[in-house]
Amino acid sequence: MTEIWQGFVKAIELIVSLDPEVMDVAWRSLRISAASTILASLICIPIGGLIHFRSFRGKRILINIIQTFYSFPTVAIGLLVFLMISRAGPLGFLGILFTPTAMILGQMVLITPILLGLTISALSGVDKAIRDTSISLGATEFQAIWAIIKEARYAVMAAVTMGFGRAISEVGCALMVGGNIRGFTRIMTTAIALETTRGELELAIALGIILISLALIINVALNIIQQRYT
Amino acid sequence: MFLLEVANLSRKYGKKEVLKGIDLRVERGEVVALIGPTGAGKTTILRLLDLLDPPTAGKIYFAGEDVTHSPRLKLETRRRMALVFQKPVVFKASVHDNIAYALKVRGHNRRDISAKVSSMLNTVDLADYRNRNAQTLSGGEAQRVALARAMITQPEMLLLDEPTANLDPLSTSMIENLIQRFNREYATTIIMATHDMAQGQRLAHRIAVLMNGELMQIGKPGEIFSRPRNMKVAEFVGVENIIKGTISSNDGGVVTVDVDGNTIEGISDYRAGEEVSVCVRPEDITLALSRTSSSARNSFPARIKLIASSGPLVRVELGCGFPLVVLLTRRSAEEMGLQIGKDVYASFKATAAHIIGEAGV
Ligand SMILES: Nc1ncnc2c1ncn2[C@@H]1O[C@H](COP(=O)(O)OP(=O)(O)OP(=O)(O)O)[C@@H](O)[C@H]1O
Ligand SMILES: [Mg+2]
Numbered sequence: 165m166t167e168i169w170q171g172f173v174k175a176i177e178l179i180v181s182l183d184p185e186v187m188d189v190a191w192r193s194l195r196i197s198a199a200s201t202i203l204a205s206l207i208c209i210p211i212g213g214l215i216h217f218r219s220f221r222g223k224r225i226l227i228n229i230i231q232t233f234y235s236f237p238t239v240a241i242g243l244l245v246f247l248m249i250s251r252a253g254p255l256g257f258l259g260i261l262f263t264p265t266a267m268i269l270g271q272m273v274l275i276t277p278i279l280l281g282l283t284i285s286a287l288s289g290v291d292k293a294i295r296d297t298s299i300s301l302g303a304t305e306f307q308a309i310w311a312i313i314k315e316a317r318y319a320v321m322a323a324v325t326m327g328f329g330r331a332i333s334e335v336g337c338a339l340m341v342g343g344n345i346r347g348f349t350r351i352m353t354t355a356i357a358l359e360t361t362r363g364e365l366e367l368a369i370a371l372g373i374i375l376i377s378l379a380l381i382i383n384v385a386l387n388i389i390q391q392r393y394t
Numbered sequence: 395m396f397l398l399e400v401a402n403l404s405r406k407y408g409k410k411e412v413l414k415g416i417d418l419r420v421e422r423g424e425v426v427a428l429i430g431p432t433g434a435g436k437t438t439i440l441r442l443l444d445l446l447d448p449p450t451a452g453k454i455y456f457a458g459e460d461v462t463h464s465p466r467l468k469l470e471t472r473r474r475m476a477l478v479f480q481k482p483v484v485f486k487a488s489v490h491d492n493i494a495y496a497l498k499v500r501g502h503n504r505r506d507i508s509a510k511v512s513s514m515l516n517t518v519d520l521a522d523y524r525n526r527n528a529q530t531l532s533g534g535e536a537q538r539v540a541l542a543r544a545m546i547t548q549p550e551m552l553l554l555d556e557p558t559a560n561l562d563p564l565s566t567s568m569i570e571n572l573i574q575r576f577n578r579e580y581a582t583t584i585i586m587a588t589h590d591m592a593q594g595q596r597l598a599h600r601i602a603v604l605m606n607g608e609l610m611q612i613g614k615p616g617e618i619f620s621r622p623r624n625m626k627v628a629e630f631v632g633v634e635n636i637i638k639g640t641i642s643s644n645d646g647g648v649v650t651v652d653v654d655g656n657t658i659e660g661i662s663d664y665r666a667g668e669e670v671s672v673c674v675r676p677e678d679i680t681l682a683l684s685r686t687s688s689s690a691r692n693s694f695p696a697r698i699k700l701i702a703s704s705g706p707l708v709r710v711e712l713g714c715g716f717p718l719v720v721l722l723t724r725r726s727a728e729e730m731g732l733q734i735g736k737d738v739y740a741s742f743k744a745t746a747a748h749i750i751g752e753a754g755v
Contacts, residue, residue, distance in 0.1 A: 294485065297479065298499070300472065300479075301495050301496040301543065302496050304469060314487075315485065
């Protein structure tokens with residue numbers, strides 16, 4: 165019990181003294197997850213808009229499939245991306261295995277279903293009259309989709325925040341395609357997993373506190389968005 | 395050439411025929427009011443004309459071109475018209491950005507947009523609201539924003555779906571003034587749905603009566619009132635005197651109609667024995683205190699049952715074997731000393747009696 169308590173006190177010391185190792189890992193986590201969230205959003209929001217806007221055969225089924233992938237195991241995604249970018253894989257020539265790029269790619273794949281699915285349901289909440297109004301005022305299809313997205317901007321922001329939350333908190337995929345290389349691909353979740361098994365509790369606890377605080381901040385932000393603007 | 399020509403336009407929802415073979419031609423600069431009861435298909439036809447929904451049959455020609463199903467012309471044609479919806483819709487944005495929308499999607503530059511929006515804000519008297527969140531506007535204000543947003547590009551054709559439904563009289567007259575202004579200043583062709591007959595009379599050059607998906611009648615407002623094509627139209631537009639009877643003779647187009655023993659003369663092709671209804675406009679009936687000789691072929695002794703005044707006019711309900719409503723000025727009512735129970739003579743010309751068949755056309 166005292167050991168845990170001591171670890172906890174040390175962890176606070178590490179955070180307060182802005183320990184370089186802790187900061188480096190936390191900062192990398194943030195950067196990689198922010199990059200993957202932004203890139204995935206740039207792809208998923210327009211595609212989600214298009215899926216919402218057009219009517220086609222199998223639309224309902226497609227949306228159901230997307231929703232099924234919300235909770236797809238992260239290690240399965242990790243395995244998939246690993247197979248793609250390992251030397252023998254179709255993207256092996258890129259040579260990105262065990263790099264931050266690989267981790268960004270992995271997280272993008274991981275959060276794509278959530279971003280797509282939540283974007284589509286955010287847009288379904290917009291009054292159909294908005295679509296008719298923009299079309300009748302001379303908008304092209306993409307301009308109308310953009311008008312609908314803007315109308316649902318807070319719900320779409322909530323979707324992006326959810327995506328970021330999932331990206332920054334997952335460990336399986338980052339470990340498999342990133343490799344937890346110190347100073348290069350080590351991020352908070354992989355570091356916690358490793359340091360805990362090595363008995364380096366204070367570092368693990370310090371990172372754990374930061375991660376939980378981040379999750380808390382994200383949740384509060386989500387709540388504010390949802391309460392104030394919807 | 396007509397700006398808009400519609401031929402045999404039809405629309406089905408499932409099995410239900412919501413529009414049945416509508417034919418309509420609208421000239422440039424004309425204001426046409428689409429009048430009909432709820433569910434008649436007014437919104438449906440406006441959506442088809444704006445190319446928002448495809449018709450199940452029929453053709454739409456805009457400025458001489460068949461634009462019914464052409465994907466190439468769709469955007470281009472839509473950009474030459476605008477539709478204001480029945481329920482005012484505003485974007486979650488400022489009043490300025492709402493009004494600017496149509497210019498933005500057409501790629502106008504900032505300075506041009508700013509100048510046009512400012513001038514439009516003045517036109518609709520919303521200059522102080524420029525930066526207000528449009529969602530906080532009242533219904534009347536939102537409708538003015540919707541109108542301004544539609545008119546900002548000076549479209550050739552403006553489609554309005556019940557633009558004053560649910561508005562108070564002040565907002566209604568503001569919107570009506572704007573509609574007239576746009577029509578006069580920009581020569582905008584306007585097609586507006588309404589179920590307010592009086593509004594149609596105030597604003598429209600022609601009125602199209604739509605009932606149950608059918609275009610029953612189209613013509614000048616006075617024509618619809620004095621010569622409704624059939625009973626349904628007469629009842630819907632509120633023709634006050636509809637007297638049922640039977641043709642007793644037809645002498646070269648001059649018919650006599652037997653109404654419970656009374657005889658009304660009118661002009662019609664119906665033959666003896668046919669059941670008809672006689673429509674007489676209240677303002678076409680004159681009252682006199684004694685039987686005078688005049689050219690009026692129809693004159694009946696009558697007793698006043700009810701007198702109600704509305705503004706400068708007085709509405710008198712008579713009984714003369716059948717009920718009759720008469721409209722006259724307050725001054726003449728006072729001069730004649732009209733009061734309930736008084737006996738008078740009611741007269742109207744044979745040409746004022748419009749006769750329609752029971753079946754209708
Ligand atoms: N999308 C739709 N699906 C099925 N039926 C529809 C649809 N849109 C309209 N209808 C039906 O078509 C008929 C005409 O509707 P429309 O909205 O055009 O009437 P309206 O004349 O505008 O009535 P109101 O004065 O109430 O606005 C109604 O019976 C309506 O229920
Ligand atoms: Mg309607």
